[in-house]
Amino acid sequence: MLYQVVLLASIIPFAASAVDITIPLSAPSGAPLVAPDLVSLSIEQDRWVDWAGTTEQNQFFYNALNNLAQITNSPPFIRIGADSEDHTDFSYDVEYEEDIFPASSSVSPYPEASNITVGQGFYDVISHLPFGTRVHWGVNLRQYNLTAAYLETKALIQAFESQAVKTKGITLNFIEIGNEADLYYNNGGRDSSWSVFEYVPQWVQIATNVSETAGLSKTSFTKLIGAAFAGSSNNNISGFSPQAIFAEGILGTMPGALITTISQHRYSGSFCAGSGAILQDLMTKSYIRGNISVFEPDIKATFAHGLKYILGETNSKSTIMPSFRVSNTAGAALWALDYSLFATQVGISRLHFHEGVGYKYNFIQPVTLNYSIVDGSPITPLPPHIQPPYYAAIISAEAIGSTGHARMVEIPIDATDVSGYAIFEHGHLVRAVFINHVAYLPGAGVRSSTHININFDGFGPQQMEVRRLDITYANATSGVTWAGQTYETTDARVSGTLQIQTLNVCDGLDIQETEVVLLSFL
Numbered sequence: 393m394l395y396q397v398v399l400l401a402s403i404i405p406f407a408a409s410a411v412d413i414t415i416p417l418s419a420p421s422g423a424p425l426v427a428p429d430l431v432s433l434s435i436e437q438d439r440w441v442d443w444a445g446t447t448e449q450n451q452f453f454y455n456a457l458n459n460l461a462q463i464t465n466s467p468p469f470i471r472i473g474a475d476s477e478d479h480t481d482f483s484y485d486v487e488y489e490e491d492i493f494p495a496s497s498s499v500s501p502y503p504e505a506s507n508i509t510v511g512q513g514f515y516d517v518i519s520h521l522p523f524g525t526r527v528h529w530g531v532n533l534r535q536y537n538l539t540a541a542y543l544e545t546k547a548l549i550q551a552f553e554s555q556a557v558k559t560k561g562i563t564l565n566f567i568e569i570g571n572e573a574d575l576y577y578n579n580g581g582r583d584s585s586w587s588v589f590e591y592v593p594q595w596v597q598i599a600t601n602v603s604e605t606a607g608l609s610k611t612s613f614t615k616l617i618g619a620a621f622a623g624s625s626n627n628n629i630s631g632f633s634p635q636a637i638f639a640e641g642i643l644g645t646m647p648g649a650l651i652t653t654i655s656q657h658r659y660s661g662s663f664c665a666g667s668g669a670i671l672q673d674l675m676t677k678s679y680i681r682g683n684i685s686v687f688e689p690d691i692k693a694t695f696a697h698g699l700k701y702i703l704g705e706t707n708s709k710s711t712i713m714p715s716f717r718v719s720n721t722a723g724a725a726l727w728a729l730d731y732s733l734f735a736t737q738v739g740i741s742r743l744h745f746h747e748g749v750g751y752k753y754n755f756i757q758p759v760t761l762n763y764s765i766v767d768g769s770p771i772t773p774l775p776p777h778i779q780p781p782y783y784a785a786i787i788s789a790e791a792i793g794s795t796g797h798a799r800m801v802e803i804p805i806d807a808t809d810v811s812g813y814a815i816f817e818h819g820h821l822v823r824a825v826f827i828n829h830v831a832y833l834p835g836a837g838v839r840s841s842t843h844i845n846i847n848f849d850g851f852g853p854q855q856m857e858v859r860r861l862d863i864t865y866a867n868a869t870s871g872v873t874w875a876g877q878t879y880e881t882t883d884a885r886v887s888g889t890l891q892i893q894t895l896n897v898c899d900g901l902d903i904q905e906t907e908v909v910l911l912s913f914l
């Protein structure tokens with residue numbers, strides 16, 4: 393049986409190219425420790441209660457998160473806030489959340505609310521998330537309204553001190569004060585004098601109230617997020633960057649001393665109409681590295697202060713423009729996976745992929761949609777479902793595993809369109825992931841593949857289990873399976889028979905265009 397499988401694998405006729413790689417058997421010194429919740433989520437808070445559920449938990453969203461917790465023992469870290477955190481008021485007269493939405497349009501089928509008023513229940517429903525969920529929540533800075541930030545903080549703390557939340561081990565790890573403050577001039581939140589020199593004292597003023605209201609101190613569990621900017625030192629907006637706020641002495645202030653993690657935001661771009669070429673650009677190995685590498689100076693500056701570094705909000709293409717057939721495709725799953733795994737190599741400890749109800753680049757659509765996410769036209773109600781990028785979270789979870797001790801290094805591969813990573817547990821090689829970055833599109837003809845010859849730097853394992861992400865075309869928006877199984881189910885639970893090949897390591901393996909393989913060494 394085994395012989396047959398090996399034979400089949402080695403006679404696939406169109407391995408257009410071959411690469412020889414060498415995988416270390418032991419974790420190289422300095423191999424980064426990779427947290428099981430590397431791939432986490434950020435939720436636009438104008439529709440937060442749709443995600444969480446009000447009187448009952450949203451079972452679909454819960455299951456989609458719990459699937460990941462079952463693989464890694466650690467549910468995704470959830471950031472709530474984003475642009476709408478800066479448009480949120482608090483009222484004791486509101487039970488959960490009251491929004492005013494602009495009209496849906498073909499360009500923006502699910503626009504963000506212009507006016508958001510929340511009550512205590514908005515925060516309390518955090519109890520609906522899986523056991524052990526860690527949370528990062530934003531409060532309003534843009535309105536420069538101390539009362540809003542104060543009332544939101546009080547409600548936040550009351551929710552996290554409730555028995556329902558404590559019983560589930562759900563914790564408030566971070567409060568974020570203001571989202572993308574570097575854009576406040578561009579988006580009309582401040583006048584043209586807006587600069588980092590105005591930002592730091594305003595942040596300190598609000599953060600002093602927030603941290604005193606929340607009872608934060610050097611020894612408290614909850615800490616503050618720093619920056620949360622849209623730009624970087626490489627492409628700074630209004631002169632904002634982590635380096636600039638450090639230079640302004642933010643860390644020496646009382647609330648600034650509570651910053652333990654710097655967060656920045658990144659989208660790979662925005663564009664008017666999707667096309668195969670744009671999907672290939674998104675998936676291209678060198679562009680993914682370019683989009684992550686812009687943060688290297690900021691990360692270095694952050695580490696110099698002993699702080700951690702995350703992408704607190706990120707995704708493929710910003711939602712302003714229609715990005716159908718790019719952001720919600722199987723190809724985008726390969727982008728999200730390589731982007732996340734590569735991020736570990738430059739010191740990014742976690743990525744929060746941004747989600748909003750009806751957004752095109754979502755991993756998860758948590759409620760029934762009544763308008764097309766493509767052009768806003770009315771559709772037959774489309775029940776909650778996962779989109780292909782969700783598989784990036786599943787594969788990353790399986791690659792990193794549940795030990796909490798995984799280390800990862802990129803495997804040098806002499807090919808512009810194949811990338812690979814090796815994963816070590818307790819110092820020993822356990823798994824490897826390979827990604828073929830070529831976007832295989834309808835009409836492209838024969839689907840080519842690359843043969844990977846695997847060598848070790850010593851006497852290594854003889855056999856490996858192989859799981860494949862099966863994709864018809866890079867622009868497919870459904871029909872993706874992982875090791876033969878699907879998460880495209882009515883309850884987000886996995887379905888289908890697990891299909892795992894066992895191959896001899898010495899035969900290597902083929903990886904076709906637009907494919908991911910996970911190897912588990914036996």
Ligand SMILES: *[C@@H]1O[C@H](CO)[C@@H](O)[C@H](O)[C@H]1NC(C)=O
Pocket residue numbers: 480481482483535537539540541543
């Ligand atoms: C300040 O915030 C409070 C609470 O969110 C709100 O009721 C009030 O209207 C806000 N004031 C202004 C001037 O926006």
Ligand SMILES: *[C@@H]1O[C@H](CO)[C@@H](O)[C@H](O)[C@H]1NC(C)=O
Pocket residue numbers: 490492507508509
């Ligand atoms: C926002 O909504 C609140 C509550 O519904 C209302 O009192 C307030 O006037 C609204 N603000 C704007 C700018 O529409």
Ligand SMILES: *[C@@H]1O[C@H](CO)[C@@H](O)[C@H](O)[C@H]1NC(C)=O
Pocket residue numbers: 538539542600601604605
């Ligand atoms: C925070 O601001 C609110 C609203 O202005 C005020 O009532 C409260 O006393 C302030 N808290 C602290 C600790 O300064």
Ligand SMILES: *[C@@H]1O[C@H](CO)[C@@H](O)[C@H](O)[C@H]1NC(C)=O
Pocket residue numbers: 624625626627628631632633635636
């Ligand atoms: C902003 O970027 C420019 C170059 O793009 C650089 O010269 C300047 O130092 C940067 N400023 C900050 C505050 O990072």
Ligand SMILES: *[C@@H]1O[C@H](CO)[C@@H](O)[C@H](O)[C@H]1NC(C)=O
Pocket residue numbers: 660661673674675678679680681682683686
């Ligand atoms: C980021 O990715 C996009 C493709 O999605 C590419 O056009 C752009 O050049 C990349 N940026 C960098 C700095 O590599």
Ligand SMILES: *[C@@H]1O[C@H](CO)[C@@H](O)[C@H](O)[C@H]1NC(C)=O
Pocket residue numbers: 749759760761762773
């Ligand atoms: C779609 O309509 C259903 C039924 O009216 C409703 O429950 C759901 O919230 C709607 N979806 C959105 C995103 O508004």
Ligand SMILES: *[C@@H]1O[C@H](CO)[C@@H](O)[C@H](O)[C@H]1NC(C)=O
Pocket residue numbers: 717834865867868869
């Ligand atoms: C993929 O691209 C082909 C060719 O452009 C197109 O016919 C097809 O509808 C696309 N598939 C999806 C799911 O968008």
